[in-house]
Every structure is written in C-alpha cells, then in structure tokens.
Amino acid sequence: MFNFQLTPDSFTINTIPVVFPISIEDLQAIIGNNFSTLKTKNNTLFTWNDLGVVTFSKDGKNIETLSLELERETYDFSPTHTFAGTFTFNDEDIISYYHKYEEKHIKLFEGDTTGALVLNNISAWFDVREDKVKAIELSIYKPYNRAEGIPKDKYVIPAVDEEVISFTDLGFKLSVIEELMYTQGLLSPKFDVHEFAKWYADREINLDEEGYEPIEEVTQYLKDFPVPKRLAQKLTEIYQDGGNAIYMNLIPFSGGEEDYWDIESVADAKHFPNLKKVTLCYAKDHILDDFEALGIEAEWL
Template identity: 40%
Template sequence: MSNPIEKKEKPGNQILIECGKGQIKINGLKVSFPIHLNTLQDLFGEPSKQEYDLLWQVVWDELGIYVDYGSWDNILNMNFLLSSNHELRHFPTRFFSGQITIDKKNVTHDDFAEFDLKKHKVRKLTYKGYTEPYSISIGKNFDYKEEIPKDKYLIKDLTEEQIEFSDFGFKLSIIQELMYNKELLKPKFDLYEFVEWYDKREIDIDKEGHRPIPEVTQYFKDLPIPKKYTSDITEIYQDGGNDIYLQLLRYGEGWEDYWDIENTEDAKQFPNLKKAVLCYAKENVIDEFNKMGIECEWL
C-alpha cells in the first residue's frame, strides 16, 4: 500500500504533549495508539523526510519528532529526540523543544525510565554503551489488555427508522463519514479488536488480509444506520487509505473493485449531499451524481 504524504501547514515548534492514565493530548487534541500517519500530519505538518530501511521512518526535523512503522495506518509509537547520544540513522536534525507532561507535571528532562499509563507507555530510550537517554517514546502499552464487551460487535435491531441501502459501495462511503470522520456511528469498528472478539472461528489477518474477510464484510452489510443521520452527510470522499477500506482489506493495494458504487439511487435519501470525490465507482456514477446536482469528480 502506498504511503501518502500530503502538504500540511506547519504547527510551529511549541508542541505540548499531555499524558495521563485516561488519555494523551497533543496540543489539545486527544490521540491514542495505534495512530494513523494522516493524524500525525494534521498535528505536525508535512514531514521533512520519509525513508525506508526495514521499516518506514518519517521525520519532522524542525520539531525533533520521528516515527517508524510497517503500516502507515498502524503506527505504534512516536519519539521525541533529546540528545545525540546514539549512533542511529534517520533522526531529526534538531532536538525536541516542546513539553511532555505526566499528570500536568513537565517531565521532558526529568530522570525516569518509564511511566505506565494503562493503554500507553512513556519511556526514555538509551542507546547501547550510553547512560544518558537520547529520546522519549510515547506509544502503545503492549502489556495492557482491555476487555472487549461481549456484545460490542453484535448487530442490534434499531428502535428507530433506518436507512435502506441498495448499493453496498455507497453504504461504505456513508459509514466512513459517520463512523470515522464524524464519529456519530458507534462502535467504531477496529479490525484487530473484532478478530480478537470473534469466537465462531479463528481469523488470521496475516493469512486472510489480502482479500476481504467474509465475516468483516458481512458485519458492514448487516450494520443498521439510523435515518436521522441522513442530514449530516454533506459530502463523501473515497480514498484507498480511508479507515473503512483498511478495516475491510488490511493489505489492499488501491486497485480493488470490491466496493465500487454501481448506482446513485441511495443518494436521493441524503438531502444535504452536495459533493463526492470517488475512486471506487463505475464510470456511469460520476455523470449521474452531477446530473443530480451533486458535484462529483474522480480522486
């Protein structure tokens, strides 16, 4: 899968990382790990460089921040450079000049090994042969296991009117907007959590993630969407890196046609839908949307 780097406005060098047992905030925005590269770009602006050496390394030189990852939608930690006490490559040219707080106390330059924050850990990293740490790492705590409610991914009947869809591809575009962009539709589906929760058979993402996993596809086909949300949709934007497609096909390449919108009939239910940018759609759909007064174009 490609690693898109879009130009974002730089946030300036004053970065405040606030850590606590309940959450992590970056300049006031709540985040959690794993985190998406797009989220980091929104927070830190366009990276200075991105290189590949066994893992992808993305660096924000002016901020002293860097990450490495295997999958750009599943970044497990981020790092803040404090000193040059290392012999490693792919590091920022400047040190981190912001603040990292634990329960409102600035610990950026304190002497500590790690803080256990339940879901997350804050650690100081020391290179072999050196005693002074070179970086602070904030990320997922692999020792923490959150119990998944037994009914979390059970499909429940709605007690209110729901939207009836005739086109699965269009429904997925709506789910992207309501579940991941606007966070109105819950629970927010997470593939790895769903696989852990699912007990009817063992699902192996590494082996099955190159094609749609039937149980995951069926979940979204069965998922009811309240009709009250129709007025909340003003646009749809398809991209191979959308959360919804990464849940449906973990190792997709962007050329797939499993979720092509085939007709525009469902759009009539969304009175405020005025714009659509598409990459998964049949050729006729663009013209049909435009004739309906919905400004539509290919990605």
C-alpha cells in the same frame, strides 16, 4: 539425572509430585540448591547451571514457570549447561510426542506459532526456532482468550428501535460509514477489524493470512450495520481515498487498489438530501455523470 514426567494425573520430578506455583524451598529439596539468582523489574530468575534449568518467580518466593533449556543461549540468566535429563509426556518422550501430534498443539497467546502440549492443567510450551526446540517452559495452563478485554457485545448488531436506511449499494454504504463513523464519529462502535478478529468467536480469523481478500464475516457485519435515518441530514460530502479507514478495515492488506467496493449505483443518494459533493476513486465509470445528473458536484480523485 532428572526425570520429568507429565501424565493425566500428575507432574513429577524424579517421582516427586510438583504443583505450580512451587516455593523455591520445595524445589530446592527436589533438584538441589546450587543455583544463581537474578532479579529483574518483573521477575526473579533462579538458574541451575549444571541442570540446564531456569525458573521464574513474580514474588521471589514462589515459582510460576520452570524452563528446561535445550540449546545454549547468551542471556544473563542462561545456564552454562543444557538440560540432559528425560521428560516424558503421556508416557512418551515429550519432543517426539510434540512432533508426532501437531493437532494437539495448543495456542497460548497471540502470535504463538509453536504452541504447547497440555495435560493435567499444566502447559508445556515449546520455544522452537529454526526447526529446533530451544526450550520447554512448564507452568499452569491458562487458556488463551483472544477476546480478552473486549466487551462480549462490542460487535453484536443491536435491535434498532428507530428507522434505518435501507441501502441498495454496498460501495455507497461504505462511503457513508466512512464519513459518519470515522470522520464525524456519529456511528458506534467504531469498527476495528483487528479487534473484531479477536472478538469474533465462531472461528479464528487470521488477518495475516486472510487480510488480502474480502473476509466474509467482516463484509456481512458492515452490510448489516444499521445507519439511522436521523443521521442522513449529516452527510454533506463523500470523499473516497485508498487510505480511508473503512477500506483499511474491510481488507487490511489490500493496498488500496480494489474494485470490490466500487459504487455501482447512485440510487442511495435519495436518502441524503444534504449531499452536495462527491470525490470518487472507487466507482464505475458512469457514476460520476449519474451524480451530476442529480445535481451533486462530482469529481474523480
């Protein structure tokens, strides 16, 4: 029987220290050489059938990930037996520890709903399905960076050295952003709420849970977003539709039926001398007449 032990100071198998990546030769010396090999496009997998152990290697020589299989699977690389050894984490049974300390579960990647336990720069990720721990995967801990690949200043509101339009009505401003940012491409960066949620560092924005209602940080960003006065002449038409990109980015799962972004005042029309026509579906009842009173052609969608 094999005993895996992860402590603040070391990771050992039967008291022998293990450091990732570990060469296949060094691992053989610890757990034996009775394994099979499967090469895939991106990895070489070594399976110890009698131990319930599967390892993954990118170069076919050094192992980056070691998986203890606790439930039988039917993949080509799945061992014929499940892991029957012991595994202690901080001197406690690792599965008991995992269930006992949910607050210590650490997310390793986007969509990770089960999390890992981390100690001594090694992560033990839990593959949990139908409330059963199917496997535990061990590897070097790599902190999850949800903003990876997104420039740090992507959605930082910059200091503006030119005159900007001061809006009094959020609904009106959203319609202007729709036209100038998404249709004409004159405003940047083009706002993407999914990217913004990954980029935002002050807290984790969970769109799956929060995307049905206005998200405070998203709304504030769009309120603060500067629209230069020099672009005012470019706006000749406003066209509102439930599928407008601005609405889908403001409340991703709204379904398009909201009064949250209704235009309540036409006062901001004074900034746009070339605005000739508006097609509305998000506006208070009186707004159609108010636009027409300004000489702007107006109709309901």
